[in-house]
Amino acid sequence: MMNLRRAALAIAAFLFAFPVLAQTCTFTMTDMNFGFVNLASGSAVDTTATLNVTCTNPLAQGLSVRICPNINAGSGGQSSGIRRMLQGSNILNYQLYQNAGRTTSWGSTTQPALGSPPPIDLLLPILPPLLGTASRTVYGRILASQASAARGIYLSSFAGAQTSFTYTTYTLLAPNCADVTQNPTLVPFNVTAAVEPTCLVSAQPINFGNQGVLSNAVDATGTITLTCTANLAYSIALNGGLTGSPPAARQMVLGGSSILYGLYRDAARSNVWGSTAGQVVTGTGSGASQNVTVYGRVPAQPTPAPGNYTDTVVVTVSY
Known part of the structure; x- marks a missing residue:
């Protein structure tokens, strides 16, 4: 009886420790800084930010991971799917995009008016160092025809729940991002622009x-x-x-x-x-x-x- 009891305790401890070795992903996102912008001509202004992803595969299993980088409206809010930077009561409209042509918005499953998040799929390596990495460009644009924007510094902050990057592993068929709610991760960054007097x-x-x-x-x-x-x-x-x-x-x-x-x-x-x-x-x-x-x-x-x-x-x- 004593031996059986010791065996049961050992198994319980082993099972408890197992999830620590599960696949994990970490993210970094650079700030999107438009710098000093001249809006008097009414033209759009473009810039970019970079998202970096690192996922571990400690069990060396042949799995893939689907990452859903959900980016909401930010502290500036949005109107009809257009994001906003604020300077007090002054508004500067901008948007985040998935592609260099800036035709497909980068959004979130929780705020569909902004668009959808672009899924990132990683095949996890089974050889050391057992790390899968990816980099994605986030394309930003201050929208055209905003010559009436007052000068000053505009900001939208993506802190807290404004970002929720979720991910899960899969073997053959990748799940839809609408169904991926596991491992929500907050990835803070800022979007800023300084409208210069001109x-x-x-x-x-x-x-x-x-x-x-x-x-x-x-x-x-x-x-x-x-x-x-x-x-x-x-x-x-x-x-x-x-x-x-x-x-x-x-x-x-x-x-x-x-x-x-x-x-x-x-x-x-x-x-x-x-x-x-x-x-x-x-x-x-x-x-x-x-x-x-x-x-x-x-x-x-x-x-x-x-x-x-x-x-x-x-x-x-x-x-």
Whole structure:
């Protein structure tokens, strides 16, 4: 009886220790950092992160393991399947993808609106070091047409239950990820982007047209078009042209002859537009295209020889 009792205890201890040798997987995920992004053009911005997987096979059994890397919405949340980074109440829309073409979203079995997780299948080696490894790229994209996003640092954190990588072994047929709930593992990482302040600027020429004798003032207008980061204060200065002349006495030149003209901030042509304090135009970006009118005037003056008179004025936007 004593021997039998000792045998039973030994078997129980052996069975209890057996699961410690089961297959295990570990994961690391790099942060996805878009860095400083310029959204004024309205274009998408891409970057990547890397998922690394290591699975052990201590029993040297010829098994495969299916890994289901479920990635939820993150702390920024999601809207209609589009993930969001946040800066206070400001939102920056982005998405995670399975492929470089960014056509297949990387999602989760628990949040199907985001898409499905891409299964990773590993054949576990039966020879030392008995480790199976895999690496997967996670493709990120800040979606296009977000020029209205305010400047600053945006974040979505994938801590806690925002990720749940599950896995199980199999021999022939891999299970569907919807059925793989074993070994849930939390894999934290962050998605960040810094929207930098910027302005895009273009200018439409001012054409005073064909004129005869300059006995009367001739007026014309041009347009400066800006697209600046939302809530970004800016100022627009105009230099003195090729001759470096004062704002109301700029010169269009042809050879040794010239025509005086001025550029103004108002339709009445009473406020000159130059490059010193009190002569510039100020505004605040909205993320959308903004048009600013430049008012030009050729005052009455002696008429020079016929020809095409021109000048080039540099537009400088400060922010």
